Amino acid sequence: METSRRAYLVTGDEAVRRAHLRAETRATRGVRRVRRLSRPWVELSPLADRVARQYQAWVRTGRAELAVRRQVVERIPSPFRAMAARHTIRTSSRPACRWSGAIPTRSSRY
Numbered sequence: 001m002e003t004s005r006r007a008y009l010v011t012g013d014e015a016v017r018r019a020h021l022r023a024e025t026r027a028t029r030g031v032r033r034v035r036r037l038s039r040p041w042v043e044l045s046p047l048a049d050r051v052a053r054q055y056q057a058w059v060r061t062g063r064a065e066l067a068v069r070r071q072v073v074e075r076i077p078s079p080f081r082a083m084a085a086r087h088t089i090r091t092s093s094r095p096a097c098r099w100s101g102a103i104p105t106r107s108s109r110y
Contacts, residue, residue: 001027005062009069017066024059031055 004020007013031052038048 001062005066009065012069012073024062027055028059 001020001023004016004023008017008020035045035048035052038044
């Protein structure tokens, strides 16, 4: 979830935002399930509740970050939005650099 949130904040790609929302929904269901299943254990239940509260606080922070990004984008005049979208950094499946397999030595040039 964190990765998809950051990717959306950087790229503005709506597909990434939708993926983030799907992941958030799945995680929220999982947290609820853990809380429900922990009820029979007296010592585990408060811990599960605390984790759930911390998770919800983290989700609220993420939603605030996404809301700020949307507000900023909405302030951009519409002719410039298309131009900004074309020049937005996109993520790539290719690595930023390739390792040749050679181990650098002091005499190696970078």
